[in-house]
Amino acid sequence: MGFKRLTVFLLCLGWGAAQAAEPIYYTVRIPVPQNHYVEVEARVPTGGQPQVELMMAVWTPYVIREYAKNVEAVTARGAYGHPLEIAKSRKNRWRIQTGGADPAIVSYRVYCHVMGVQDNWVDDEFALLNGAATYMTLADRTARPHDVQIILPAEWKTTETGMPAAGGEHHYRAPDYETLVDSPVVAGNPAVHQFDVEGKPHYLVDVGEDGVFDGERAAADLARIVREDAKVWGGLPYQNYHFLNMLTGGGGGMEHSNSTALMSNRWGTRTRRNYLRWLGLASHEFFHAWNVKRLRPVELTPGEYETEPYTTSLGIAEGFTSYYAPVLIYRAGLSTEEELLTSLSHAIGELQTTPGRLVQSLSMSSFDTWIKFYHPDENSQNTAISYYTKGEVAGFLLDARVRGDTHGGKTLDNVMRLALERNPNGYTPEAFRAAASEVAGTDLSAWFARVFDSTAELDYNGALEWFGLRFAEDHAGPQAWLGAETKVEDGRLMVTGIPRGAPAYAAGLDTGDEIVGFGNFRVRPDEWDTELRNFRPGDRLVLLLSRRGRMVRITVTLGQEPGADWNLEAAGESAHRAAW
Numbered sequence: 001m002g003f004k005r006l007t008v009f010l011l012c013l014g015w016g017a018a019q020a021a022e023p024i025y026y027t028v029r030i031p032v033p034q035n036h037y038v039e040v041e042a043r044v045p046t047g048g049q050p051q052v053e054l055m056m057a058v059w060t061p062y063v064i065r066e067y068a069k070n071v072e073a074v075t076a077r078g079a080y081g082h083p084l085e086i087a088k089s090r091k092n093r094w095r096i097q098t099g100g101a102d103p104a105i106v107s108y109r110v111y112c113h114v115m116g117v118q119d120n121w122v123d124d125e126f127a128l129l130n131g132a133a134t135y136m137t138l139a140d141r142t143a144r145p146h147d148v149q150i151i152l153p154a155e156w157k158t159t160e161t162g163m164p165a166a167g168g169e170h171h172y173r174a175p176d177y178e179t180l181v182d183s184p185v186v187a188g189n190p191a192v193h194q195f196d197v198e199g200k201p202h203y204l205v206d207v208g209e210d211g212v213f214d215g216e217r218a219a220a221d222l223a224r225i226v227r228e229d230a231k232v233w234g235g236l237p238y239q240n241y242h243f244l245n246m247l248t249g250g251g252g253g254m255e256h257s258n259s260t261a262l263m264s265n266r267w268g269t270r271t272r273r274n275y276l277r278w279l280g281l282a283s284h285e286f287f288h289a290w291n292v293k294r295l296r297p298v299e300l301t302p303g304e305y306e307t308e309p310y311t312t313s314l315g316i317a318e319g320f321t322s323y324y325a326p327v328l329i330y331r332a333g334l335s336t337e338e339e340l341l342t343s344l345s346h347a348i349g350e351l352q353t354t355p356g357r358l359v360q361s362l363s364m365s366s367f368d369t370w371i372k373f374y375h376p377d378e379n380s381q382n383t384a385i386s387y388y389t390k391g392e393v394a395g396f397l398l399d400a401r402v403r404g405d406t407h408g409g410k411t412l413d414n415v416m417r418l419a420l421e422r423n424p425n426g427y428t429p430e431a432f433r434a435a436a437s438e439v440a441g442t443d444l445s446a447w448f449a450r451v452f453d454s455t456a457e458l459d460y461n462g463a464l465e466w467f468g469l470r471f472a473e474d475h476a477g478p479q480a481w482l483g484a485e486t487k488v489e490d491g492r493l494m495v496t497g498i499p500r501g502a503p504a505y506a507a508g509l510d511t512g513d514e515i516v517g518f519g520n521f522r523v524r525p526d527e528w529d530t531e532l533r534n535f536r537p538g539d540r541l542v543l544l545l546s547r548r549g550r551m552v553r554i555t556v557t558l559g560q561e562p563g564a565d566w567n568l569e570a571a572g573e574s575a576h577r578a579a580w
């Protein structure tokens with residue numbers, strides 16, 4: 001770049017900073033919460049142009065969600081109240097004929113009744129408003145602040161969000177559309193538990209505690225997890241952080257730069273199993289504050305909201321996050337070594353018993369998430385593998401590999417930190433692999449090619465050896481296995497899926513078959529699983545099926561139940577495991 005061009009460039013930057021584009025001002029009302037609507041009024045600067053176009057996001061990770069489908073009653077007017085012509089130009093766009101009016105004031109309603117962390121919900125108890133699902137913005141996408149004033153129903157007192165406050169109650173200002181989309185808002189009367197780590201406030205915002213969920217205990221334990229994350233990454237990269245914890249049914253979590261939306265049920269602190277599951281969800285989403293929000297696949301750089309971006313790196317972004325979630329709970333002293341191994345064994349068992357692992361690579365599972373992972377059908381297990389599951393196992397193997405190659409001197413933590421340091425604007429697969437190789441001190445490109453890009457079986461030996469682990473013998477003894485997944489539907493036992501290679505697959509059972517009887521006996525649908533326990537591997541069964549109304553008899557030779565062969569256990573004491 002020549003000197004002269006550089007000067008012009010700097011002048012442009014200076015001018016841009018001095019002339020920050022005018023904000024869009026939104027007012028959001030929730031007039032009758034039980035009707036599930038929000039009313040949005042947007043004051044949109046037009047710059048006096050005769051036409052402006054508005055758009056809504058089409059997707060959030062990693063699904064085309066078509067948020068515009070919930071928008072209705074769209075009108076536009078000038079500042080003096082005179083109506084302006086507004087018409088749809090695409091499924092998610094609207095074009096206003098301004099007649100020179102500046103601003104144009106656009107009003108619309110959004111129906112908010114999807115209990116999911118990437119959608120909108122409004123009822124008499126609370127609201128979750130996601131930016132992508134709520135706000136139209138200017139389609140030209142000039143960088144500009146997005147200012148949000150929320151007007152609550154009289155009975156509600158609180159809004160909680162990671163969006164920067166703008167002074168006054170329930171008033172926020174996102175510096176740009178990216179931040180608006182990245183800052184969900186919870187409104188209602190949630191219980192808020194604050195804790196500080198490294199002098200930064202963190203808020204556990206509980207909707208629906210109902211005297212059941214122990215918010216104080218959960219907040220104290222989150223603080224310990226946050227401290228462990230800070231050790232992995234070397235500090236906390238935000239000013240404050242909100243755990244928006246909706247104990248409202250539904251399930252799942254969504255990561256943001258300085259907040260996360262979590263959905264589960266209110267019984268999360270009542271049993272050990274439920275609590276570990278809730279901590280696991282929170283730990284996973286919090287780790288994303290770095291892995292994906294800051295250490296991000298370059299293809300996921302924010303900016304494109306109308307077509308889906310393709311990346312092969314979700315095995316790292318999601319899978320490694322799933323590996324770290326229970327590891328950091330363990331490091332925080334909140335789980336036992338056995339509980340950590342159980343969680344890891346679950347992932348290994350799922351991977352090793354899913355036939356799709358031999359069909360779809362980890363990289364392609366990521367690439368095709370838009371059409372496969374989020375659109376599963378009865379054959380998914382035979383044709384696809386989850387990048388969460390295989391990525392978690394890959395994280396375990398890579399961690400062990402790096403530790404082994406460096407004789408315990410370095411870990412996957414070092415890889416993650418270096419990858420972030422080297423790639424502040426997003427990494428390519430090659431760049432991440434280079435960072436891993438640099439930390440390990442050996443060329444890991446063949447390892448990545450095998451684990452990420454191929455469908456070859458994984459080799460656990462090195463990892464087991466390093467951590468002093470082995471796969472436990474199955475003490476339950478061989479269990480008979482038909483390999484037909486079933487569910488009871490209207491009192492009938494229906495086959496819902498058959499893994500490739502299972503006895504049911506070989507015998508010719510089909511998805512959609514109703515299992516009516518076996519031998520001379522009527523099947524009792526709710527006791528089918530128990531009845532199968534009366535048989536041994538190698539036994540032959542004649543099944544009576546109803547296949548689209550036609551009665552069919554099929555002879556099947558039962559096999560041996562897989563899955564119990566993948567339970568990790570300690571093979572004696574290990575200093576390496578203690579350093580996990």
Ligand SMILES: [Zn+2]
Nearest residue numbers: 284288318321
């Ligand atoms: Zn995730």
